[in-house]
Amino acid sequence: MPKIKTNRAAAKRFRKTASGKIKCGHAFKSHILTKKSTKQKRGLRAPNHLKACDTPGVARMLPYL
Numbered sequence: 001m002p003k004i005k006t007n008r009a010a011a012k013r014f015r016k017t018a019s020g021k022i023k024c025g026h027a028f029k030s031h032i033l034t035k036k037s038t039k040q041k042r043g044l045r046a047p048n049h050l051k052a053c054d055t056p057g058v059a060r061m062l063p064y065l
Contacts, residue, residue, distance in 0.1 A: 007061035
């Protein structure tokens, strides 16, 4: 049986924590930051985890993560 391919786009965007949760980055923090408040930008720096409903789909894309 052949190996399952890892989705390379997903592999660059997600990491797995020691507890098994999948960590990801926040959206809306790469550019056009001048109009966003300091509080909003500070919140975007905080860690972000996938919701439980999205985890199985991402786990399927990353079989060896």
